[in-house]
Amino acid sequence: MFTVCIVDEGGNIDKTLSSLSENDSTLIREVIFSGDSSSIKENYGLNIKSLNLRTDNKAYIKNIFLSEANSDYILMLSSNSVLEDSTLEEIAETLDETPDADVIYPNEVLTQGGEEIVRNFDDFYGKELLLFQSLSIEDNLPEFGILLKKDTFLKLGGFNEEFEDFDFYRFLYENLTSIKLKQSDLSFVEYHINNAFIDTSYRSKTIRDILEMYDWKSIIFPHLSWEKNRNMALATAYTIIGDRIGRYHDLLNASEFYRKALLSLHNKLSLLSLINTYINMGLFDKADILISKEQGLSDEEVGSLKEKVKFARNLIESLEKSVKEGKTGEILIASEDIISVYQGAPIYNIYGVIHYLMNDLENAYRFFYKATIMNPLEEDILRNLIDVAKVLKKEEKVKNLINRLVPQVEKV
DSSP states (O other), X not given: OEEEEEEOOSSOHHHHHHHHHTSOGGGXXXXXXXXXXXXXXXXXXXXXXXXXXXXOOHHHHHHHHXXXXXXXXXXXXXXXXXXXXXXHHHHHHHHHHOTTOSEEEEEEEEEETTEEEEEOOOOOTTXXXXXXXXXXXXXXXXSSSEEEEHHHHHHTTOOOTTOTTSHHHHHHHXXXXXXXXXXXXXXXXXXXXOOOOOOTHHHHHHHHHHHXXXXXXXXXXXXXXXXXXHHHHHHHHHHHHHHHHHHTTOHHHHHHHHHHHHHHSOOHHHHHHHHHHHXXXXXXXXXXXXXXXXXXOOHHHHHXXXXXXXXXXXXXXXXXXXXXXXXXXXXXXXXXXXXXXXXXXXXXXHHHHHHHHTTOHHHHHXXXXXXXXHOTTOHHHHHHHHHHHHHHTOHHHHHHHHHHHSOOOOOO
16 A cells, blocks of 8 residues: 655645545555645545645655655655546556566656646666666656655655755665666656746756766766777766756856866867857857867858857847836847847846846746856846845845855766
8 A cells, every 4th residue: 555645836736636536545545745734625535634834845845754654655746746547556566566666657748838748758677777877867757656665765865855856856866776766657647837947956966966976987977988088988978967967057067067078188069068058158258269260160160159159249238228228028028039049148137137127026036046057157147136035035045056056076
């Protein structure tokens, strides 16, 4: 029997419980809900316990679940989750077939604004290290709808509460070399996305941390030619890392890894990545210095990149002028077109300013926050974020963000 634990993420808890009640109830020992009991309209024939926790730290909530659950296995759900009527039965069958699995995961259907994205995952049972080496665990496993072996998570220390938005994946990155994953290939859990804002700095920090924890040659990048050409292997590894954390908008640390790649072995791929990263950070002068034939670029590449820098400069100057002239409405109307041609940190800072002028402090905070993730060295951006954070009483979150973005020194 399972303990079903449901994280309150502001979704319709009744939909979650209703879908749960349509499953085989003999598999459910108890249901533990992190939210307020008053939000539950019926009991659905289930033994429901509400914890009324006043926090949005999912890692903290899940650690409470580990201590409260009375079963050996925990099915982790969100109030945004909806199960099919055979989900529990299929997961239970998978557990019977693979009793040594520490995590059993379903496939996932993501829904937002009426659109659906079906995520059919691969089975990583016996191939957990391959998943680790992808440096993209969150792209290959769902966060909810998973069955956890409680004893395994307790023995390994539970969830890291400093990584509240990335707790499950952080746990896997830290422990994937010693746990077993198994896919329940016929299972699907629907997850409704109701919050598009993701603090990607937790993801970047995790990647940078595991570079310190594991040996690059044998664990993370075992297929690079370390013995044959160490400098080439280093340049390749650094570039891969830069690409990965760049996807998380942590452009400062991405640029550091591209620089290290170039110092290990000068190559055009890392150079172009560094130039484009500087452009997106708004560091146009630094980008200009690197755009030259002496760096190994062709005449055509130099011309194209120079034009790209010029365009970004002119766009930012034009938008800043429009803001001063009070044309914020026009900028908001053209948002999609603007973002489609340039998504640099200065753009998000400008949108933060616009929302601040509209007295929309929550959205101003989000735009300044993202701009800071992209370039925490820009004083104007950081000052804007701190000013809004003080009003919203989020200074501690900003302090923690900056701490996460401090470059790390890797061991090879």
